[in-house]
Amino acid sequence: MAAPLTILLVEDHPGDVRLVEEAFAESDLHIDLHAVTDGEAALEFIDRDGEYVNAPRPDVAFLDLVMPAPDGEDLLHAIKHHPELGHVPVIILTGMDEEYVESQDLDHDADEDGVLQKPFDIEEFRDLLAEFEGVALPIARAGD
Template sequence: MSDQNRSRNSADILLVEDNPGDVRLTEEAFKEGQIANTLHVTTDGVEALDFLHQRGDHEDAPRPDIVLLDLNLPRKNGDEVLDEIRADPDLERLPVVILTSSKAQEDVVQSYENQANAYLTKPVDPSEFIDVVQSFQQFWLSVVRLPPRDES
């Protein structure tokens, strides 16, 4: 499939989230969407970087088209993960959307200073959470043209 049509037809999404309930709601929201995609889940910042660098258990991991990144993660927080992504020439163009429960203005500012592509706050209500994920899906996977994958 050509990269030009990929964003409309399918996408590999890396969800970096340690809360099993939020993972389940995100999976549910994507299943209800009309866009074919594969959702990969890592539960902490170290595992996310292993996935992105195709190390260890993630040796055969695909390069995701976009990352949904929580800020409050064990072992390595979302800010640190985003810093490492942006510092790596092989990953720096990868779109990263922060999806977190934090409404703190300093977290919003810090995320954009670290070159996040967007900042979404998770609603507490499960149906509103699903709406936010579906809005993300509709915009980022239907409207936005994503950069081509670097197939190395």
């Protein structure tokens, strides 16, 4: 059996965190999910600081753009410019449509690797997992 795929989820809405956890739990994917609920915790996780001193390095990051400071764009920049994490695929998980995200003036030196619409219920999240498997898993596993 392959090692689990380590996922960092940065999401400030508890309901969305729960949907992600439930959807991965019901999937056949072998996932080690780590959820943080704000930008400060995300920075501590990626810098292995504070309570995250022993945090694993994520294979993939799911990132909500709209959150308290530091916001998703700042976190995207921090991950993509981190000396150990610059290669990690970052998937924007947002309630905004992909065209809106593409229209934002994101740091083009730190482009996201994909944009997925946040689903509103568990059924839609299961469909999202199928999209994730097709898009993000090959990107993440390319480094193996």
